[in-house]
Amino acid sequence: MTIEVRVPTLGESVTEATVATWFKQPGDAVAADEMLCELETDKVTVEVPAPAAGKMAEIVAKEGETVGVDALLATISEGEGAGDDDAPKKSSEEKADSGEKNTESGRGSGGSTGGSGGNGGGNVDVMVPTLGESVSEATVSTWFKKVGDSVSQDEMLCELETDKVSVEVPSPAAGTLTEILAEEGETVQANAKLAVLSGSADGTTEPAARPESGSDDMAGSKADANGGQYTAPPAGKDIEDAPSAKKAMAEKGLSSDQVQGSGRDGRVMKEDVAKAGSGGGAKSDSAPEAKAPAQPQRAPVSADDAEREERVKMTRLRQTIAKRLKDSQNTAAMLTTYNEVDMTGVMELRNAYKDEFLKKHGVKLGFMSFFTKACCHALKEVPEVNAEIDGTDIVYKNFVHMGIATGTPTGLVVPVIRDADALSFAEIEKAIAEKGARARDGKLSMAEMQGGTFTISNGGVYGSLMSSPILNPPQSGILGMHKIQERPMVVNGEIVARPMMYLALSYDHRIVDGKGAVTFLVRVKDALEDPRRLLMDL
Template identity: 75%
Template sequence: MSTEIRVPTLGESVTEATVATWFKKPGDTVAVDEMLCELETDKVTVEVPAPAAGTLAEIVAKEGDTVGVDALLGNISEAGNAGPEEVKPKSSAQAETSEAPAASGGETMPIMVPTLGESVTEATVATWFKKEGESFAADEMLCELETDKVSVEVPAPAAGTMTKILAAEGSTVEAGGQLAEMTTGEGGAATAPKEDAPKAEATPAKSGGKDVEDAPSAKKAMAEAGLSADQVTGTGKDGRIMKDDVAKALSAAKSAPAPAAAAPRAPVSADDASREERVKMTRLRQTIARRLKESQNTAAMLTTYNEVDMTEVMALRNEYKDLFLKKHGVKLGFMSFFTKACIHALKEVPDVNAEIDGTDVVYKNFVHMGIAAGTPTGLVVPVIRDADQMSFAEIEKAIAEKGARARDGKLSMAEMQGGTFTISNGGVYGSLMSSPILNPPQSGILGMHKIQDRPMAIKGQVVIRPMMYLALSYDHRIVDGKGAVTFLVRVKEALEDPRRLLMDL
């Protein structure tokens, strides 16, 4: 039996790609979701995972060939895909439980870590939706993984029963690693080691004040290293200490600077300590913290301010919003105006759209606009590629679609990489004034703020106008003060007289 390897969906309006690299040769063994080849389109690189485990039997589209969507790339022979190389040695008790599905026609199949995205090599198991012994349908969500920036759901490769979970919640797994074992077909329910769970619950060990049992391997490692449970931060479910946590604690202890160099916590009374709650930072929050601090440590960051009278933009929006929605199927917001205004200004001040690479300045002759979006798990910055070539309607549709995917945690790593400039709208939360932090390696970020009626002097008369403060944070190593001020003035001019955008003035 063989499985076809076909070209996946390449993206809206993209119809063909070039086969860039094959990572496997005919005859090589492959696991489910293991990367087989890489395709290049006009704008993005697409990785093609293995649809099934087995052996790469044939490569139809060679490196350098141009292929269309759903074109045949190769074939996988599934014979022996549950062979000895994929089934770990079992104890006698486990061997007994794995014989039942064989009798009923079930087949043991690994559940693997899917592709996590470019440059992402590991993830944390956040939640298992299925327990050992539970059955599920093909493509039903089995668990959720958390990477530095996005959450990745792992679907069932086939219908069956969860036989054994190898990566518990809180554990770190590598790309291409194995998460669990399942048994295909309806006979797999007999393989679940149902008696294991009650044993774990019947003997909870209080460790470090927690009513949870730490991993046996972790307790052994702590005993050998002379560490107590309160010296190790548990990343497992409910704070359970895993073996990796002990290794990290030992590594941190060896590499940590002298205690005097660390910023100590303020003294906490016993009464206050009992009312505190300690929660481990998510991988996303840790990444946000690290990147923002790196930005401050690396760039010579400076912020300049201006204000814009939003009268004309608001009037134009109110006049055409109904017609715009009727024709394009998307609401006309302020973000498309700001995006267009920034693109206009970036053409005049290209330094703000450039980045530093060692001793070189890399000027971008395109605009990949990052739009900062707040989500329940933290701030992410989806990127609208080639925004300088898009219409108002295309920009609004892209912002709406990326924003919805960001809130649902569905953004891929590729969708958050490659930005050349960023817009952050703190005004939606009521911010009147702030200094945004650069999104490295970019050299500029525009902060939008709340629109507030203020008295303004217009032609000798005091009138009430809807005003917004703008803040441009920039890397002073590459952008001079004159360029930064010029950029903000051009944005202000374009927004106060939107006709300038049509005339490219």
């Protein structure tokens, strides 16, 4: 039986990749989940595992070729040669990458590095858990336990931080923490070893000796602490740089020994060449010749002031937020239009039914469901605000996946409520409450923060009176809500106090004209000032 190997999902808005390296050739035996090749996109490097055990039959996409999502990469003859005695043994690196460890999904299954297994005296490896689609590395944020501490099964050992979410690592078994291999602040790859547990929980076990080379010193198993670079490849091993990196080095007049590689085994990737070209990724022996990137210089600081300063490394989440917001400003022709809305109608309706709503649906009736409904209503009339640019095409979305910007202790995240246009008020309120709680606890998955078509940001909960929100790419619109404040307004010729809110719509002027943006905001205003319009679809 022939099994097809296809290009996996590459991430939001990424539609193609370059085949960087094939680790297997036709005729080679492969195990299920063993890495077959590495793909390179504009942003990340993606490894493609074998979908089944067998023998490599044909490689369809050669190294250097550009392939689209779900394109055919290769074929495998299932079951052929997978269990042959003469099949080449895997190196320790391949064993680590393909999951041939003495644990199962990070939980001890009786395997050990120096004992008979189980919890009676064998060692159990603590591995990096699955981090999510297209996420290949994380930073060790906090260790809750130290060497020598006794731990129970499923007790939290440490916390990892990725670009968007925090991941807690539970203990795979009861025992004693005998060795920590990745200290706080280190960058680790997916499936890397974090620590070692002893099955004896009496706390008397001595820390296990670090394995010899070929076990823990494998390339890609553990990133070093100076920026997450992979360890150097074994002596004498010929490392092939990514095809796109070779082309970039040729254009910049650089050689591979002048660039610090961040790929597997130190392989030079495209982004490494870009860093080296700007002076940020050149190896130490050529660093003096590289030009430093233009950055604002810090003002001189006196010795007394320096002692009172505190320097803290930006979290990965904060770095990602900074990069995405700046990229949004650099890419989109962003413009903001404003209006104001009288919240009297919404507040009266909410006050009239909030107790009955809570009793029936088990969730409070807030303002966000009204705004979500109003935006869904307006997006149907002005579909370009719910669209995105893909190259020279405009992609119109005939659905609304509403992003709700949420502040958390570690930074801003945007969980997505899918098909919000088809949900009731109660369903929207429940989804917002559930995702908001998960966001604050750092429990959101990557999938829950991808695919949004429009975003609502409520700065009013912090007291903001007016702001210009920044687009969440590749979306073309974001609505900013603000503080409700009583202001004197002229109603029917009389000056009365009204609960007013400023609304701000930031939009991508490349596909949304001023007329469309203003029309959208007016439709939102009309729906909120007379909520009955939502029921009548007016």
